[in-house]
Amino acid sequence: MTAGWEWVWAGYGLSAVVWAGYAWWSGRGLRGRR
Amino acid sequence: MTRHPVERLVGAVAAVTAVCMLVLGLVIAPVDAVQGQAQRLMYVHVPAAWVAYLAFAVVLVTSVAYLVRRDLKWDRRAQAAAELGTGLTALAIALGMLWGRPVWGVWWQWDPRLVTTLVLLLVYSGYLGVRGLADDAHTNARRAAVVGIVGFVNVPLVHFSVVWWRALHQPPTVLRPGGPAAIEPAMLGALLTGVAAFTLAAAWLYLRRVRALALQAPTAQPLPVMADVPRITVTRGGPA
């Protein structure tokens, strides 16, 4: 049943984008400074 | 390599847990009879909301700690928690809307939890807005700490008022937002794994952000500017 899967992909995809975005943003002051 | 072992460990465990959550939530958990596939959004929506509230509790604790100790390290921890919390609150609301639209046909409902989460977003926004106003770090920290504490007292009050209000105007059971009618073990497993994954990921990013803020803090002495060094020139001369 494909009905409903598009909402799931949208939601999980959004979550992944938010987490990745925050991971990148929060590490800004750390790059090159292991 | 392992200069920050705890941080790396938390990050690694978070990644593993996240993969487990995806498998459990998208594959293993059965589809809900009433809500269809869209119910799987519960496994990300609830964890996001949970971490958003947890972050807010951290903001409270660190705000009080700052006011008591006046050490800016507590302010940095409060800021990191608030940034995480704001993003996750917004995400939780968006996910709730993506879940609600196919299942109930509406983007929004005046349910106490949803209203409180929206109010929380407003409070977080105010908190972060207050942080940037002054040049002095301690002034910003003090104002933010007060806003954080006042906000933390306010949110339960708001929630309680809205719960009472909705109790008067009971929506029909079909439209009431919530999880599936009966929660199966596999669903519960997916949900708890999701909560764990989100919490660990948030903890990892929190530790990183606190470290980054500490590095940015102006504690180091500024290096001398080359232009200030006097230039010595030697010219041939001597008694005429």
Next chain:
Amino acid sequence: MAHAVAVARREVALEAAGRDGFAVVAPLVLAAMVLAGVGFGSRPEVLRTVAPGLVWLVVLFTAAPLSRGVVAAEEDEGCWDLLRSVVAPGTLLAGKLAAMWLWLLSTWALAALLATVLLEASLPVAGMAAGALGSFGLAGVTVVFGTVLAGAQRRAALLPVLVLPAGLPALLAGTQAATPDVEALPWLALLVAYDLVTLAVAWAVYPTLLEE
């Protein structure tokens, strides 16, 4: 205690001298009620239904401009530092709170009066009690946030964001208490609790806010 009264009287004197206070928001209230009548359509049942909520909405939205005035007079005259060093925090809070309560109560009264006249709403006694109680809690919130943002530039944008969530319980309870066919007593009790909590928190944080 006497000092608190003196601070409060000073606020009223400032108001009379033309500072931003009730004089600024009164026209706003009138405009809002008139526009609501036009905007919500002319069916009396609709207007009567929205009237209680509208009154409190208007009061809440005037809290933001009113909060700007909490320390505006002192800042303009450069005597905020002096006032802070001379007067005890509790006293300063009490005085400002009393004055702000007066302004918000006046705002509520004007809005409620206009609702009765323009929107044909009826105002039960519980609604009036709610007006007094709700405006007190709201005054506490307004004074605290007005003081938090003393001396800050982006005040105007931030104040609504801070004040509106904090004022939500007053809005909700005040509206319900003024709605006919709703049992008002629990909502009045909620307002009392809200007032006590706001007062306690304001009293606890005010000394911190006055440091600089």
